[in-house]
Amino acid sequence: MSSDFRKRNNFFKRGRLAFEAGQFEKAIHAFNKVIEWDPKDANAFTFRGLAQRELRNFEAALNDLKQVVDINPNYRVGFLNLGCVQRDFGKIDEAINSFNKAEENDPENPLVFQNRATAHIASDEWDSALADCDTALALAPEGAAAYAILAHAQFGTGDSQLAIKTIGRSLELDPEEAEAYRVRGIVHCAQDNLEDGIADFIKARELNPNVQLDYLDKPEALLDRLLEKLSKLIGLDRVKEEVRSLINLVKVRRLRRSANLPAVPLSLHMVFTGNPGTGKTTIARLISLIYHVLGVLSKGHLVEVDRAGLVAGYVGQTALKVHEVLTKAHGGVLFIDEAYSLTSRGDAKDFGLEAIDTLIKGMEDKRSNLVIIVAGYPEKMREFLKANPGIKSRFSKVILFDDYNAGELMAIFEKMCRDHYYQLNEDAKKTTLQAFKALAPEEMGLYGNGRGVRNYFELTITSQANRLGNMKNVSEDQLVKILAEDLPSEDFWVHE
CATH class of the missing domain: 3.40.50.300 (P-loop containing nucleotide triphosphate hydrolases)
Structure with a gap:
């Protein structure tokens, strides 16, 4: 074995060790040396490209990974890696084309399908994403990341409930699957649950520092x-x-x-x-x-x-x-x-x-x-x-x-009704507002302000349920309608 070949191997080993230790700059330096000795080394270009990707140097990563498929179009993960970087760089059509070629080279690799699914998601092609996730899970039924990506596609089709259930399956398989937390964060934020959404995004970033998070990366x-x-x-x-x-x-x-x-x-x-x-x-x-x-x-x-x-x-x-x-x-x-x-x-x-x-x-x-x-x-x-x-x-x-005034208490009550798909008829609105106006300013705090309104609401829907429970046939309109007779009695606040 020649001295140059041994040096080349030593630098390659150093590069691999540095890459696996997360020392990406050091890894790039080592692979530079390897490529100097052998400008056709697809493995060296692969690892240098992946190290550049970890450092978010997408253009450099693209150049290296394009070199890989130029050197060897049949390199097993060449087009897969290239497609991932093209997707991360926002070149979605090119990414899908690369993933298609990756499928030709390696049709049994679930990573090809789950990554192509993410590219389809980026272009709102939800049915294509669902199909790729199904294929990925058929090839690897225990794929936690594939379940997380499937959940994103389900959410894209409008099924948030199924998406949350699928995320649960992903986290059962791997409680540290960053993509599951990222997708759940997206669902939570879409439902205006920003607190849980941000918590999930933070967890995803802790598990994978390079995970793409629009909300954390665009705080404004x-x-x-x-x-x-x-x-x-x-x-x-x-x-x-x-x-x-x-x-x-x-x-x-x-x-x-x-x-x-x-x-x-x-x-x-x-x-x-x-x-x-x-x-x-x-x-x-x-x-x-x-x-x-x-x-x-x-x-x-x-x-x-x-x-x-x-x-x-x-x-x-x-x-x-x-x-x-x-x-x-x-x-x-x-x-x-x-x-x-x-x-x-x-x-x-x-x-x-x-x-x-x-x-x-x-x-x-x-x-x-x-x-x-x-x-x-x-x-x-x-x-x-x-x-x-x-x-x-x-x-x-x-x-x-400050304590709420009567108009604000009325607005809180109406919001509670809307949030739970109830509608007040006009008599019920007038009666409720009169009940709130009857409270003296010092009584607002005594009866709990917003908490008192919640109690008032709960008694109202209980009364409505008792009224409807005695009826044989109940229409949808009756299920949502609140009548004046459903409201608590005038001495509600005294008992409160």
């Missing part, structure tokens, strides 16, 4: 959707302005950093004050997602707790409990409801005070990737802020959630 589009959700919330005008102001502060802070200007220290921890049912948890969930999109938080999830979730019954256990909660919330927002209960007992031996001390320390330790929101009644939260010198200085932002 996702931010627009979140702001749209914010604007569509009923009432909460003052809160919406406060949230938009927070967003602008974060944006400008980021712009100043990009311009190498000093960034003013900004505390993102907040106090939400207001009566129950005024949308505090809903806003906290939106803020967690918005902060993620803006790059403030790595995950953007919401963890909800109250006193019971933080305080233990024995010495030394409370700190451990709080640490567990802080770890769970890291990367997102920790929402502490009725936070005043941690200090309201007035007992120096109360473990609630230990929970606060531990929270304050945790806020410092995790300050770059954690936001804490404490919530409760206005007066009680004012006392809470005075209970520990470290609390007030860290919660400089206080947002007041």
Whole structure:
């Protein structure tokens, strides 16, 4: 064996080891040497092309993989690899052509069909994608990725329910299948469930750093959707302005950093004050997602707790409990409801005070990737802020959630009806609005605002069910129609 051949083999081995270790730049350097010795080495061009693909250098990857099929048109995975890069580069027609040639070379390879299915999906050719997925699964029935791609095609045909079921099958076969999380994220976002959608996208990116995610790669589009959700919330005008102001502060802070200007220290921890049912948890969930999109938080999830979730019954256990909660919330927002209960007992031996001390320390330790929101009644939260010198200085932002007025309560009730496919007749609308108008302003908070409306709605549909349950023949129109007689009695609020 010649010295040059041994050197060539050594560099090829180094390239393979570097590639498998994820050291793609190093792998490219090694394969450069191999190609210098042998400009017709299809294997070297293949691995160098795949390394370029991992680095998102699609043009260089295309050039290398085209060399492979020029050198050897019958190279087993030559056209398959080329098709994948053409698809990733947005050259869908060329990709499908390459996959067709790959099928000619290797008709029993399920990867050919499942990758061609993704190209068909990119061009909205759903039936072709379904057919290719069926072939891939016939060749490899346990293919988790093929099931995930099949789910995407099913979603494209309008069957979200079947798609979610198919994704479940994919994750049964491989709980770490990135494509399954990506597709489920797409379905969730299409259903306006942005919280679960973003969580799935983040999981997909953790499993495969190169997975293509429009929502994460184009955060401005996702931010627009979140702001749209914010604007569509009923009432909460003052809160919406406060949230938009927070967003602008974060944006400008980021712009100043990009311009190498000093960034003013900004505390993102907040106090939400207001009566129950005024949308505090809903806003906290939106803020967690918005902060993620803006790059403030790595995950953007919401963890909800109250006193019971933080305080233990024995010495030394409370700190451990709080640490567990802080770890769970890291990367997102920790929402502490009725936070005043941690200090309201007035007992120096109360473990609630230990929970606060531990929270304050945790806020410092995790300050770059954690936001804490404490919530409760206005007066009680004012006392809470005075209970520990470290609390007030860290919660400089206080947002007041006003009670809903009668018109807003009516809008919430009508939305609940629409969301569940019920329709109020005119008499029912008038009676409901009169019931809400009869509440004095101080009674809005007493009866739970949005929560009270939900109870009112649940009693309404129960009453309608009792009315229809005694009828022999029930039409679809009757199933959706709410009559005035279905509404709760006038003393509903008293019993509430």
